[in-house]
Amino acid sequence: MGHYAAIWDHKAAIEVTKDWNGIDQVVLRNPRGASVRVSLHGGQVTSWRNDRGEELLFTSSKAIFKPPKAMRGGIPICFPQFGNCGSLEQHGFARNKIWSIDENPPPLHPNDSLGKSLVDLLLKPSDEDLKCWPRCFEFRLRVSLAADGKLTLISRIRNINGKPFHFSFAYHTYLSVSDISEVRIEGLETLDYLDNLCQRKRFTEQGDAITFESEVDRVYLSSPNVIAVLDHERKRTYVIRKEGLPGLVWNPWEKKAKAMLDFGDDEYKQMLCVDGAIIEKPITLKPGEEWTGRLELGVVPSSFCDEG
Known part of the structure; x- marks a missing residue:
């Protein structure tokens, strides 16, 4: 790792280890003890812990940790498509490929x-x-952990020759929550979304926050740069900042959870997906053009937000 040392801040810590399949994973640490794990299988963030060692991302106890299956949890990278359409595998192939460490970013x-x-x-x-x-294409992904524990992912996708192409994309972010019925999302009020549970009909978000009492699967057509996910029981709030990325909110609830082989029957209560995603309006890149998508995740005490 000495070759890379020059690009890290002197207080930063980085370690390359093997995961359970013998595939390289990178462990990032900050001086306060927070950590992030990134697997070279899929470029997937598999763990994000705060300075008390608490896991902030959800991973299913039934997750299949074996290529070519993508792990159910963490932050899979969905590219060049999100969903299941055409000849490609669901959510594209990037999450099932072995990435390399970029020596010349x-x-x-x-x-x-x-x-x-x-x-x-x-x-x-x-x-x-x-x-x-x-x-x-060339897909460059930077994963960073700041001194205050914030996790940032920056994706840069470049068309390196040939013809224009289109793609969809998502940071499919599984957040760990105490109890889905005690969680609320602020920041999506008054926005339009397509409801995948109602033949993708278009609705406008009502009320001052989203709460959860049943399955939710919504694609937001635009979204603000900042969204807050309040977990009342744990008295903490995820603050999600993103650039150029509308969103998707998903929780499978009981019936669909039981139908998924790599998902525990009751685990829908402990997770929530709030994605930064390009789904409805794919990106078009001309030869030589580059697209950048940025996601920043932070956690603050819930007293920071109005819980009224």
Whole structure:
């Protein structure tokens, strides 16, 4: 790892270890004891812990930790599609490929590296990928952990030659919550969404917050840069900041949870997906163009927010 040492802040800590399948994973730490784990299988964040060692991301106890299956939990990267359409596997192939550590990452804004423990990953299409999706791309992913425990993911996707291509994308973020019935989302009020449970009909969000009493599967057509997920029982709030990424909110509830092989029957109570996602209006990249999608996750005490 000495080769990479020059790009880390001197207080940052980074370690490369093997996971249960012998695949490399990168562990990031900050001086206060928070940590992030990123698997090179899928470029997937599999763990994000605060300075007390509490896990902030949900992973199913029934998750299948074996390629080519993507792990149920953490933050899978969905590219070049979200959902199940066409000839590609559900949610695209990026989450099932082995990524590499990027030895020559392009420079980003100083705020995206200063005082942070970080790793840059790279995915390029294999011959197999080009057969099923014949587009030449470079996908660079930076995962960083700040001194205050915030987790940031920055994706840069470039069309490196050939013709224009289109893609969908998602940071499919599984948050760990105490009890879904005690959780509320603020920041999506008055926004339009497509309801996947009602033949994708368009609705406008009513009320001052989203609460959960049954299955939810909504694609928001736009969303603010900041969303708050309040967990009353744990007295903490996830603050989600994103750029250029509308959203998706999903909880399978009881019936669908029981139908998923890699999901515990009652685990829907302990999770909530709030994604930064490009679904309805795919991105088009001309040759040489690059798209950037940024997601920042932080946690604050719930007293920070009005719980009225």
